[in-house]
Amino acid sequence: GRSGPEALAELGAVAAALGASVGATRIVTDAGWAPYERQIGTTGVVVDPDLYVAFGVSGAAQHTGGLGAPRHVVSVNTDASCPMTALADLGIVTDARALLTELARRLEAGDA
Ligand SMILES: Cc1cc2nc3c(=O)[nH]c(=O)nc-3n(C[C@H](O)[C@H](O)[C@H](O)COP(=O)(O)OP(=O)(O)OC[C@H]3O[C@@H](n4cnc5c(N)ncnc54)[C@H](O)[C@@H]3O)c2cc1C
Numbered sequence: 001g002r003s004g005p006e007a008l009a010e011l012g013a014v015a016a017a018l019g020a021s022v023g024a025t026r027i028v029t030d031a032g033w034a035p036y037e038r039q040i041g042t043t044g045v046v047v048d049p050d051l052y053v054a055f056g057v058s059g060a061a062q063h064t065g066g067l068g069a070p071r072h073v074v075s076v077n078t079d080a081s082c083p084m085t086a087l088a089d090l091g092i093v094t095d096a097r098a099l100l101t102e103l104a105r106r107l108e109a110g111d112a
Contacts, residue, residue, distance in 0.1 A: 004033040010104050017107040041066040056096035059084025
């Protein structure tokens with residue numbers, strides 16, 4: 001549907017405002033919502049960020065295998081017991097799409 005591209009556009013805006021870059025899982029690149037060079041994982045690229053924020057990422061080994069050794073990991077997921085949240089420093093159990101929209105709103109308002 002249209003929600004994927006819209007979410008990725010919003011993610012890009014939030015990332016730009018924070019000085020971050022956008023990565024994706026294979027689900028996202030296979031859907032065509034992000035280019036393959038943005039896929040993090042064993043069949044994608046390897047990153048090694050200071051902070052990794054996972055919006056609705058389950059944390060499959062093929063994905064986390066591309067994460068390097070991030071200093072901080074935040075996982076936003078409706079499933080508190082998913083592997084991504086299990087390895088995170090901070091787990092936020094909420095709707096990732098709604099949180100992203102709220103982040104975008106606050107960053108645009110300049111009151112972040
Ligand atoms: C040989 C092989 C190589 C692979 N290589 C890679 C690779 O390089 N990179 C890669 O990423 N994957 C790779 N995969 C795929 C990998 O195994 C996983 O299928 C993939 O990483 C899962 O992506 P995902 O977390 O986006 O999706 P899913 O596994 O579908 O997880 C979605 C997550 O979002 C959560 N969620 C759903 N709705 C919401 C919501 N509204 N708010 C918050 N959370 C929500 C769910 O609880 C779940 O945790 C490979 C697989 C194989 C077999």
